[in-house]
Amino acid sequence: MAEVRSGPLERWLNRMSAARWRRAARGARTSTLRDLRRRQAEARTLRQHLDALLHVADERLALPLVGNTAFPRPHGMEWAWRPEMWRGALPERGHAAVERRQEIGGEVTVFHDCTISELTVRQVRNTRETDLAPYGMRLDVFRFDGSFLSVVLDLPPEASQGLKKRHLIRLDTIVETEYPIELFARLNVRHGPNTEQLVREIPLGEPEVMVEFDLAYSKLNERRVEKMWIDLIFEGPEMNQITIRDLTFCRYPRADI
Structure with a gap:
């Protein structure tokens, strides 16, 4: 794609265009309805292009950069991952x-058993310096008449390849809530007809939190x-806003004792 350069002529044209629209805005209350209608149509067309440009520019220029996969990783890490929801625009x-x-x-899949769903979910752009x-x-979450609400993340195949009972699975997250809430993470590992679950x-209440799942305490069949x-x-x-600012995973072997 050719790079758009701003030379002296283009800068002059931009100044002339800005001056023209400034005059049009000042004269909007006294111009004829015919002229006002024509300028309204021109302004709406121009605004569509400007809004499209600003949307992309805000997305690309805001920090942190889209697609960023960087995060602190423990020594000996074999696999690390930030899910798509937190990595790029959906x-x-x-x-x-919902x-x-x-x-x-x-x-990502959201599960609940409400009779009437008063739940919304959306992807938000992080812009804080610390993000x-x-x-x-x-x-x-508004009125909640169900018995459970959960967010399920499928870990990629790389997370399971070569998985042993000597491995630790680490989850790091940043969660903000309007009101205090209990949050649990359950790791599910399917091996053959069985599924191991570690909870x-x-x-919550800290800027960043981390939990580890030690597979040594499971009945994992490593071959399956x-x-x-x-x-x-x-x-x-119920009646809460929950924001998960970041969510990352990594796998590494337990230190030898």
């Missing part, structure tokens, strides 16, 4: 009246590991 960024099983992108993830996930409570996924389980989410 084609469809929000859902209102269904009982609502897929968001190709890796490493370009995007976050926000859930707005950890995520302590198929896949892994994580359930984030929200207890008592």
